[in-house]
Amino acid sequence: MLRQALxxxxxxxxxxxxxxxxxxxxxxxxxxxxxxxxxVEKLSEYTSSGMLDAEFVPVESEHSALSVCxxxxxxxxxxxxxxxxxxxxxxxxxxxxxxxxxxxxxxAIANRALSAxxxxxxxxxxxxxxxxxxxxxLFAENPQQAYDFTLMAYRVAEDNRVMLPVAVNVxxxxxxxxxxGVRVLGKEDAQAFLPRTPRPRLEYDTPITVGAMFSPxxxxxxxxxxxxxxxxxxxxxxxxxxxxxxxxxxxxVVHVVNRSSPVMVVGLGGVMGTFRHLGRRMNVGVASxxxxxxxxxxxxxxxxxxxxxxxxxDRAYSPGAPAPPLATDIKTLLxxxxxxxxxxxxxxxxxxxxxxxxxxxxxxxxxxxxAREGAGANISFYLGEEVNRP
Amino acid sequence: MITRLDQLPAKxxxxxxxxxxxxxxxxxxxxxxxxxxxxxxxxxxxxxCLEVVTTPYPYTAWNVPWLHVAFENAAAAASxxxxxxxxxxxxxxxxxHNIIVFAGDGGTxxxxxxxxxxxxxxxxxxLFVCYDNEAYMNTGVQRSAATPPGAWSSxxxxxxxxxxxxxxxxxxxxxxxxxxxxTPFFWKDLxxxxxxxxxxxxxxxxxxxxxxxxxxxxxxxKTIQLSxxxxxxxxxxxxxxxxxxYKINYFVARPKPLEEFLKIQNRYRTLLRPENAELLQRxxxxxxxxxxxxxxxxxxxxxxxxxxxxx
Ligand SMILES: Cc1ncc(C[n+]2csc(CCOP(=O)(O)OP(=O)(O)O)c2C)c(N)n1
Ligand code: SF4
Ligand SMILES: [Mg+2]
Numbered sequence: 208m209l210r211q212a213l214x215x216x217x218x219x220x221x222x223x224x225x226x227x228x229x230x231x232x233x234x235x236x237x238x239x240x241x242x243x244x245x246x247v248e249k250l251s252e253y254t255s256s257g258m259l260d261a262e263f264v265p266v267e268s269e270h271s272a273l274s275v276c277x278x279x280x281x282x283x284x285x286x287x288x289x290x291x292x293x294x295x296x297x298x299x300x301x302x303x304x305x306x307x308x309x310x311x312x313x314x315a316i317a318n319r320a321l322s323a324x325x326x327x328x329x330x331x332x333x334x335x336x337x338x339x340x341x342x343x344x345l346f347a348e349n350p351q352q353a354y355d356f357t358l359m360a361y362r363v364a365e366d367n368r369v370m371l372p373v374a375v376n377v378x379x380x381x382x383x384x385x386x387x388g389v390r391v392l393g394k395e396d397a398q399a400f401l402p403r404t405p406r407p408r409l410e411y412d413t414p415i416t417v418g419a420m421f422s423p424x425x426x427x428x429x430x431x432x433x434x435x436x437x438x439x440x441x442x443x444x445x446x447x448x449x450x451x452x453x454x455x456x457x458x459x460v461v462h463v464v465n466r467s468s469p470v471m472v473v474g475l476g477g478v479m480g481t482f483r484h485l486g487r488r489m490n491v492g493v494a495s496x497x498x499x500x501x502x503x504x505x506x507x508x509x510x511x512x513x514x515x516x517x518x519x520x521d522r523a524y525s526p527g528a529p530a531p532p533l534a535t536d537i538k539t540l541l542x543x544x545x546x547x548x549x550x551x552x553x554x555x556x557x558x559x560x561x562x563x564x565x566x567x568x569x570x571x572x573x574x575x576x577x578a579r580e581g582a583g584a585n586i587s588f589y590l591g592e593e594v595n596r597p
Numbered sequence: 598m599i600t601r602l603d604q605l606p607a608k609x610x611x612x613x614x615x616x617x618x619x620x621x622x623x624x625x626x627x628x629x630x631x632x633x634x635x636x637x638x639x640x641x642x643x644x645x646c647l648e649v650v651t652t653p654y655p656y657t658a659w660n661v662p663w664l665h666v667a668f669e670n671a672a673a674a675a676s677x678x679x680x681x682x683x684x685x686x687x688x689x690x691x692x693x694h695n696i697i698v699f700a701g702d703g704g705t706x707x708x709x710x711x712x713x714x715x716x717x718x719x720x721x722x723x724l725f726v727c728y729d730n731e732a733y734m735n736t737g738v739q740r741s742a743a744t745p746p747g748a749w750s751s752x753x754x755x756x757x758x759x760x761x762x763x764x765x766x767x768x769x770x771x772x773x774x775x776x777x778x779x780t781p782f783f784w785k786d787l788x789x790x791x792x793x794x795x796x797x798x799x800x801x802x803x804x805x806x807x808x809x810x811x812x813x814x815x816x817x818x819k820t821i822q823l824s825x826x827x828x829x830x831x832x833x834x835x836x837x838x839x840x841x842x843y844k845i846n847y848f849v850a851r852p853k854p855l856e857e858f859l860k861i862q863n864r865y866r867t868l869l870r871p872e873n874a875e876l877l878q879r880x881x882x883x884x885x886x887x888x889x890x891x892x893x894x895x896x897x898x899x900x901x902x903x904x905x906x907x908x
Pocket of ligand 1: 646735
C-alpha cells in the first residue's frame, strides 16, 4: 500500500536530487556545470547531512565523473551523475563504454547549448551529439516528471533484461530551474519500487574480466546484442511507466493530444507544454516523446497516420545532414510505414532562444492553413525567421 | 619482510599463455606485484600493452577480478570501485577490497595524469602502479613524457630532445603517504614495497621500471640485465618516499658507466654516434642530477644497510 505522497515545492534539479536520495543511491560522482550544478549541490548536502548514505566523489572532471560511475556500477552499486553541454561532450568517450559494459548508470542531463559560441542556456545539441551512445534517453517536461523519471530510470536500467545506462533529460533552466509542487514517493515506497537485483560484479571470490579486447569475430556479436537490448528495453520502459506507483494511470512513452487533427506537432522536452496549450485551443495535434531512445516508433505512428502535415520540432541542428535529429527519425518512420506525409522540419529555441506563445501560435496557424489547402510540402526553417511556405 | 620466494603471501594471479612478447618486463613485474598484494584484490587496468596482451576475448590471463575502462581514466575508474565498496560494505551489500591500478607510462605521465592527480588528491585507498617502458608500446613505440633524451621512438626518429618527466616528484607533491620506485631484478625490494604500500590508508604509488624488448630493440633475454643495469648506472634509482621522507633503497656508490646500459638497447644506436655526443652528455647530466637531488633529499651519502634487499 502506497502511503500518502508528500508534496514539496521543488525545482526540476531538486526533484532529481530528491529522487536520487529516495532511490538510496550508493555513489554520486559529478562535476559542476550550469545549469546542472544545483543537482550536485543538493546531493552533497544530502550526503554530508546523512540524509543519503552515499559516497560523494568530488571528481576533477566529467570524464572522471562517468569513469567513477562505471567502476562503481560494476561493483554492483547504484550510482548517479549529472551534467550538461560541455560536460556531456567531455564524457563522450565513456558514454559508449558505460553502455558497452552494460553498466546500469543513471545520469541527469540538464540540456544546454554547446560551444562555440559559448552559451549556458537550454537546447538539445548536447544530448543529440550522444544519441548513438547506446543509452536509454528519457525527456522530462516538468519537475514532477524529472522526479518520476529519475526513479523509473533505475528500475529500467537495473532490469536484468536491460542492463543499460539511462539518461534523464531536462531542459536547461526552463525545467531544471522551474519550481513546482512535486509529489514524492518517499524513501520506503521508492525502495519497494526499486528492489536491489543481483548482477555479476567485481568481487574477489568470483573473479571476472571486464573490458577485455575483442577481435572482429566477437566484437560485432556483442554490439549487436547490445543494440538489441536497447531496442527491446522499450517494453521494459513501457512496463515500468505503466506501473509507476505515484500515478494510477502511469505514464505513456508518447503523450498525444488531438490525435485526429490534420496537423500533428512532434517534439521533445519542456517546450511541448507550450504547444499542448495552443494545440488544445487551436485543435492541433501534439505528440510529446518522453522516451527518445529506444525510439517508440509503434507508439508514435498511430498519431501520425491521420495527419496531413507533420511539424517536427528540433532544438538542435545536425549540420550537413538531410534533416535535424528528430526530423530524421520521423521521416524514417514515415517512410518505413509507407507514408508520404509532408514534414515541416522546424529548428527552434537554440541556446535558450525564447519560444514565445505568439511565435508558436503563428507557426500552428500557418501549418493549419497549409494542411487545409492541401499545400503541405517538405520544408525546413528556424522558428522565428520567416516561415517560407512554397 | 619477504626475503625468500616461498614467503610470497599470495597465489599466482596471472596465468601463463598471455600474448606479451617474450621477455616483457611489464608482465614480470605485474606477476611479482600480484604475488605480494594482499587479498581480497581487484585490478583496474588502463588501456595499453598489459591490457591488450592479457585479455584477448574469449581468453583472460587474470585470476583476480579485473576491470579495464579506457586509457586515461584508470585512476578514476578505480576511485569508483573503491568508493562503491566502501559504502556497500557499510550497507551490508559488499566488502572492501585492496585495489591495484596498472597503467603504462602513457597512461600515467601523459593522458592519465589528470585522473591520477584527482584520485591522489581525493585520497582513495589504492595502489597505483605505473609500469614504465618509456614509450607508447601498444600503438607502436611513440614517444611519451617518460621517454628519455636521446631515445629513438617512432615519433622521435632523431632521438628525443626533451627530458623525462619526473613523475615521482609530481606524485609526492600531492602529499601521498607512500611512493616508491622498483624494478623486477630487485624483486625483494619490489614485493616488499607492494606489501608496505598496502599498510597505508590512502593512495600509494609505485613507479616500476619495465624493460620492453620490442620497443627498446633489445634481445628478449636481456630484460632482467637491463633492469639491473638501470639501477647500477644510477639511471633508475631505487628509492621510497614515506610521509615525505626520502630514502634511497639501493645506494649506488660506484655507478657503472651509462654506456653499458645504453649500448645493448638499439633504440640508443643513434645517440651513441659521435655526432650526438652532446645529447648523450645531456642524458648523463640528467642522470647525475637526479641522483644528486635524491642524495640531498634523503641526506644519504654512503651505502646504508638496506642493500640486503638486493637479490
Ligand atoms: C583516448 C585514447 N587515445 C589514444 C589511444 C590509443 N592508445 C592505446 S594504448 C596507447 C599507448 C599506451 O602507452 P602506455 O600507457 O605507455 O602503455 P604501453 O602500451 O606502453 O604498455 C595509445 C596511444 C586510446 N586507446 N585512447
Ligand atoms: S611491446 Fe613491450 S611492453 Fe608490450 S608486450 Fe611487448 S615487451 Fe611487453
Ligand atoms: Mg609505455
